[in-house]
Amino acid sequence: MLTYKAPLRDIKFLMNDVFDFQKHYKDLDNGENADAETVDMILQGIADFAENVLMPIYQSGDEEGCHFDNGVVTTPKGFKEAYNQFVEGGWQGISYPEEYGGMNLPMSLNLIKSEIIGTANWPWSMYPGLSTGCINTLMQYGTAEQKETYLHKLVEGSWAGTMCLTEPQCGTDLGQVKSKAIPQEDDSYKLSGTKIFISSGEHDLTENIIHIVLARLPDAPEGTRGISLFIVPKFLPNAEGEVGERNGVSCGSIEHKMGISSSATCVLNFDEAVGYLIGEPNKGLKAMFTFMNTARIGTGIEGLAHTELAFQNALPYAKDRRSMRTLSGVKDPEKVADAIIHHADVRRMLLIQKAFAEGGRSMIYHAARYADKMSQGVANGDDAEFEKWDDKLGFYTPILKGFLTELGIESAKHGQQIYGGHGYIKEWGMELIARDARIATMYEGTTGIQALDLLGRKVLLQSKGKIIRDYTSSIMRWCGEYALDKDMRKFVWALTKLCAEWNTLTVRLMLMARKDREIISAASDDFLMYSGYVMMGYHWARMAAVAYDKLENGGTEAPEFYTAKIQTAEFYFDKILPRTSGHAEGMVAPSESMTAMAIENFAFLD
């Protein structure tokens, strides 16, 4: 019963009116490939595929789930056909170099693609999504030979890839990884160990699967400094570069999960599997972390995707379902009751979803431009350029991942709530969105890890607060331009106040942390959410400014489109931004509130 239409008008508003992607593309080596016409064609093609091929198999895929039989994983009905169409359309390689069969378009288009296909069918989109991680690793760290061997097939999509990090005893704390890699005489390695939670670890969509695996060399130092990265193909490529001998990696089982049940989450057993070192020995974790930004933004997109899907499906129900009369007077006198969209509380939930979807998309698109530059650094083998943009992106990553995925859960919840009891029934699909959205705050680093990365690492350790000073200065400069603008001043005054507060809070936490390191963990979640709400407020103010401008000077859209942007911004500032108050107060609470209780006194159940 769920439906999806790619929000192309909102997407183009951001690409053309808010961020001017065409101007940005002019600065990129591969930017000329992304002229306006090509971008339109790509967007339309992805939208068609998502709406007509992926959406129809989303609910049925969840119901059927993946099948596991003696090491073989079969994806639900229609998944393979959809994947074949995806490969035929060349969609896997749109942002990879032409020498490997890609279209060499900017990476931002790949992120925009992820949103559209992910909104239509998140679990399906994980299959090509995981390949991306594998491709990125090979692009940046593979030898010429490794690239030649694997990238053609992966970029084409006829082979898929995975990232094998987690083991039963550790997820976040990869220093505990135990998988072993024993060097062989021919420069290969034999890998043994168990990896769990491997998305797309085994499936029937492609003829081969290339695993990127974290493991330890025999002489490796303990902890995170002794982890290396290996390529372990399911089938070893033969001399012709085609599928050869079966390797010693097998799927032991698939997980039964709350949601994303059509995405195979695998236990992979490596039993003297042949592997090849990629990158430098013992530097695997560092290499891994260079992809964290893109992988985590990819998960941030999941938050956006589920927000958008919940909104798109709550809206028609709210227009259709009738209950009671509206407090301000009868709205549909000829009907037995008013449509529930007339009730302010229902509008509140819809507007939260709308504000989160369009605000979140703006945040992602802003970051996507950094991803373009970063990816250009990789393509040119220019480490300095890569690192410069990777660093810049590093501030946004934990916010996009941590904050937007939390909003995805909240939006899915509102979607169910608007349906009343029907929101709990499988047939309608709203509960599926809620179940699928739930994973996003757990994988690719929990919200707690994002929060610690933001406050502990990026804000306090690496920049001593400078990153917040810089970011808020840029907001305040922007606000300054509108200080006397009668339309915009309500937004910019509120934002300016928040910028000042954000700095003050950062300084307070910095001072507190000097004496009490635990305050960083204690405050981190409030700091993350606070940062997210303010950042999204800035994006809404910018969108409102563009909308006012278009209303005055004419735009490609009807006036109602821009008016709705302004009204959503107003709603966001009136009803959502106040949430910052609680987080501001909460984050400076003494860490003792959390640390004082002795472990054995949390419960008295005996």
Place this chain on the structure above:
Amino acid sequence: MLTYKAPLRDIKFLMNDVFDFQKHYKDLDNGENADAETVDMILQGIADFAENVLMPIYQSGDEEGCHFDNGVVTTPKGFKEAYNQFVEGGWQGISYPEEYGGMNLPMSLNLIKSEIIGTANWPWSMYPGLSTGCINTLMQYGTAEQKETYLHKLVEGSWAGTMCLTEPQCGTDLGQVKSKAIPQEDDSYKLSGTKIFISSGEHDLTENIIHIVLARLPDAPEGTRGISLFIVPKFLPNAEGEVGERNGVSCGSIEHKMGISSSATCVLNFDEAVGYLIGEPNKGLKAMFTFMNTARIGTGIEGLAHTELAFQNALPYAKDRRSMRTLSGVKDPEKVADAIIHHADVRRMLLIQKAFAEGGRSMIYHAARYADKMSQGVANGDDAEFEKWDDKLGFYTPILKGFLTELGIESAKHGQQIYGGHGYIKEWGMELIARDARIATMYEGTTGIQALDLLGRKVLLQSKGKIIRDYTSSIMRWCGEYALDKDMRKFVWALTKLCAEWNTLTVRLMLMARKDREIISAASDDFLMYSGYVMMGYHWARMAAVAYDKLENGGTEAPEFYTAKIQTAEFYFDKILPRTSGHAEGMVAPSESMTAMAIENFAFLD
């Protein structure tokens, strides 16, 4: 993998130290039945049953779900055996009169029972739970003959009951009910229509099911004033009072749901089913509403139950799972990493759960004493007494239902989050708690309905704000006693400030509502959550005061028990109460933020 221990020490702390239930019971007609020894015995018996019989079939029941075959519903393995044990123990009737086979204990013990069995296995507990609604209806509105015919079996538990309200076109807005009741010559009626979402509508646990059904008489006025209440047994009782002829009510299907899959949610088709009017014609909705308070508090208990269960199962995992080192220094030097319970952010989540569970329980127990008085009014046929206490309870009901169920969802989410990726895997059970908890904000009136009931009906319409003035005065009087107490003053100052704010906000909303009725709906969710947080703050302050007193003057528990109460109160005031700020700001936002957008401008997807 889930486990449960009834938190008897916390329960007794509330019953004995905080609220002095023994003193309260002395004022009740049936209070002498509830001497300390009996209460202990009852609690222990329920705890044993919940821990050993219900918990072991909770996860398996979810996995198996209910079976539907041609009108017959079969509950999962073990459900019937557990139900038989429940009947044998006499647990269904503990708070009903001895003349019908009950134990005639105060109604509060029934609520406490609901928490314990509901925490162990919420969906199972819905079978006897729905019977309670049916019993209460018969107790208050049944004729002597109707009581005699049905109450013995229902109180015993060998027959079960339901409440049949919702139809496909309406849930909340019962004025739209279409089911028809045609009078017959023998004083019976023939009912026809379709009811949906009927919990326990059909099952194999009992030999008969007694449906209480809302339907319209042929000459009934339109809307809510034309609804009557009927008794429709699955099998008509024969002359001996045993199961006789099959009636024309049948189960058309059961719903496939996000959770509570072992609780049968039925479509019931009434096809000229024989029914008997209960109460006055066309006064069915009013009769129904007299049970809303208890039914809704019962759902509030679900919020508490899922909070408690999520907490009890997150705690051992947080002690067991090891990841990283704690920011304030290594905590488990002999281990590969520190247990995650040492991280302040993990403690934050555990303490939220703990604060919500123990605070929520305190709020329920407070209200349970009103339920005792109310139920005494029913037993004595004293309408005035019933209404007096029903009115008092009416202020607490939307908060207990609306607020505690939202907290249940949040607590279950933290439970999953503490498990990281394992929180998403069925085997661990944390995801089941989250799926089951999700229904609680939708049935028995959504959170939006509770919010409207609280702000629109109870606070503004019925009392013009007096109810808030009275409640906050009582808090402030209590605070006054501790104003100079060095331990307590941090709590009472914060509470006093909030009480003042709560009144100011109420007055502001009242003034706004004079010109703009829609503000009531627009502000209602923020007002509900604000009220809940302040009320829970008051309960935590009271528990802290008792704990300080026991620490000084000696109590039945070890000092650590009381210290933990105080530490949890401190956590609540430091980290949770700040949430009121955002709600305070948000609730007085202009309703235009929600109402301004034209319906057709919510999305531009064509």
